[in-house]
Amino acid sequence: MRTWFLCALLLMASLSAHAVEPRERLADPALEARARTISSELRCLVCQNESIDESGADLAHDIRMFVRERLTAGDTDAQAMQAIVSRYGAFVLLKPPVERATYVLWYAPPALVLLGLIGTVIWLRRRQVVPADAAPLSPEETRRLDGLLRENDG
């Protein structure tokens, strides 16, 4: 089922190179590690949800080189990210920015859980009210009932 994106990917990179290439790497291990961290959060523009760190497409290679150029030029991670976004657009970010257009995206999941919990509690409470019509059991009866229920469960 992943075939569609692979078709696209392979069309774009007909001679498939793999992910990050040894020749691309920076000599300074600390700088290279930063570059890898940044790349893993950037999307390869021609594939589905693969980061440029993983993708073999030529465009991914270009972005990887650009990240390393920025870092070598002395950018901080944030500055490098900023430069990439202004060049390729927010579409490259695998983590969508939190802004007005994405409030729903970011806040709906926790809101759903919260609403679900509240809804469940209300539903349970309302259901507990129903049998109140019947005469309440005496403590003795409750004890016996619990005993019976426990037996049933065994």
Next chain:
Amino acid sequence: MITELGHFALILALFVAIIQSTVPLVGAARRHVGWMAVGRSCALVAFGLTALAMLALMHAYVTSDFTVINVIENSHTDKPLLYKITGVWGNHEGSMLLWVFMLSLCAAAVAVFSNNLPPALQARVLAVQGMIAVGFLLFILFTSNPFARTFPAPPNGQGLNPVLQDPGLAFHPPFLYLGYVGFSVAFAFAVAALIEGRVDAAWARWVRPWTLASWCALTIGIAMGSWWAYYTLGWGGWWFWDPVENASFMPWLVGTALIHSSIVVEKRDTLKSWTILLAIITFSLSLVGTFLVRSGVLTSVHAFATDPTRGTFILLLLVVAIGGSLTLYAIRAPALKGGGLFAPISREGALVLNNLLLSCGCATVFLGTLYPLFLDAMGGPKLSVGFPFFNRTFAPMMVPMVIAVGVGPMLAWKRGDLLGALQRLWVAYIATALVVLVAFYVTYGGPVLAVLGLGLAAWLFTAVLTEFAERIRLFRVPLSDSVRRAIHLPRSAYGMTFAHLGLAVSVAGFAASAYAQEAIEILKPGGTINIAGYVLTLENVTRIPGPNYMADDAAIRVTRGGELVTVMHPERRFFPLQQQTTSETSIRTNFLADLYVALGDSDTEGDWTVRVYWKPLVPWIWIGAVIMAFGGVVSLSDRRWRVGAAAGASRRRNAQPMPVAGE
């Protein structure tokens, strides 16, 4: 000639499906036995006809009949026989045919195996399945005909995409579709129950085996796809949160919720309308998954514009199926009154929590998958939603769920003793603490969240075992008594234990993948790479011809402490027909960790890029999935399902012991 027979069979199947979707429904409404029985005959005939169509298309592929457009576009005479057959569903038209074939298979199974259903219910279930078949057959015949011909025939076909020529991917779609389509049975039962206005324990019990079977198939299908990505893509990723994967993950999440909520309906006669809703949503998401993936809308909304007939048809079908069933639900569901009351802290309460978290998880995946499309269609900014989003939203929901899976089965029905259950889980605390401490010590300075993930897995694993030990009263009664209890435990109880253990194993695999190490070097023959205590030496690279490709096969000697471990053979395969290169990775596993080697490009001087990864516990991801599916199969084999199936119609509504995982 045979191709035309296939096409003709498919047209006949459409007419049979039309009868199947109408006559039994009228019969059920008027209590006309003869009309109701039409559903069964139709289901069997439709199955025969779609099987004929499927075989006709396979025949065209196997004999390389290049007058059939579908065969030209997806096959080639040099292709190995296995991929000629599996190539049938490696494309849009063929996969739709496979879908409708599976659907008729399910309907025929209902016709054959559910003779103990009340005739009216069976008639309605088959009618609903007939309606789905009508929609799909119309779609195939009018927009995606796999039997279309062209003359004159070209000398040879265009071949199948090389990445699809892989055993893992060859059998991935049938399993996935069996899962998707299997949920149509639960859907049909739900709609039939809404029409009848009655849902009871017996209903839940009839639906459960179908749901379980589909869930198992879907679990295996998803695991296969993920495993394939792992060994094919050349760097060992196994899940990307890409829309295509999400499309199959969503029905799995809701389907899992459905299995659990139907237990409550069966055992406690409550959560009825919620279970019906879940059944509708599960199949709706299967439909959405099939169509969105196949129509290409997921990659871009503009795919609709390139083929408007297909796009419009799909939208119409989704609106009718999902909108229709939800409307029916809105009208009839309020009449479904639940029976059994329960306290928030109880087995029911735990299952409600499970349902809540799984549904919210599914909604999150849905949002993450479709929100960018929605925004794009609205003219908003173009967005990507990748793993950082899901790690921040989906994962936090699953953590409490996994914790609760350990406790839930320890709670009694109706009113549970949470404190008591937590006290009885003392072994699990010790195990969790030990695993966390050891992992933290061994991987000091490594990712902290992975340590917590391993702790979570340890918690779940020991909690499930504790629950099992408690059930057989291990160490409380003599050992022989415990063994006797273990033998007499219902299969469904074993099913639950296995499925939950499988989840724990998978969680460990997810968590530990953060500890992977990599080494990427350019090597000349004789060059070495060191990783995780292994020394890998590139011996040589030889060129080997394959059936329809040329392979560069590298021999890489792996030693540890000077001793030979193995010789690995990663390949690069060049397919001249498609002008494509694929990478055939080589993986050595000891089931605790994988050593993963992929061969990269070479340059003119005979240097090869070699990628080596060491991935601890990663095989557990799929081992866990297989254990989960195995649990499902064990539960499916529970004798009481068959006892129930054999019981006479008169006794059906009587309270028989229901096989329930948590008994």
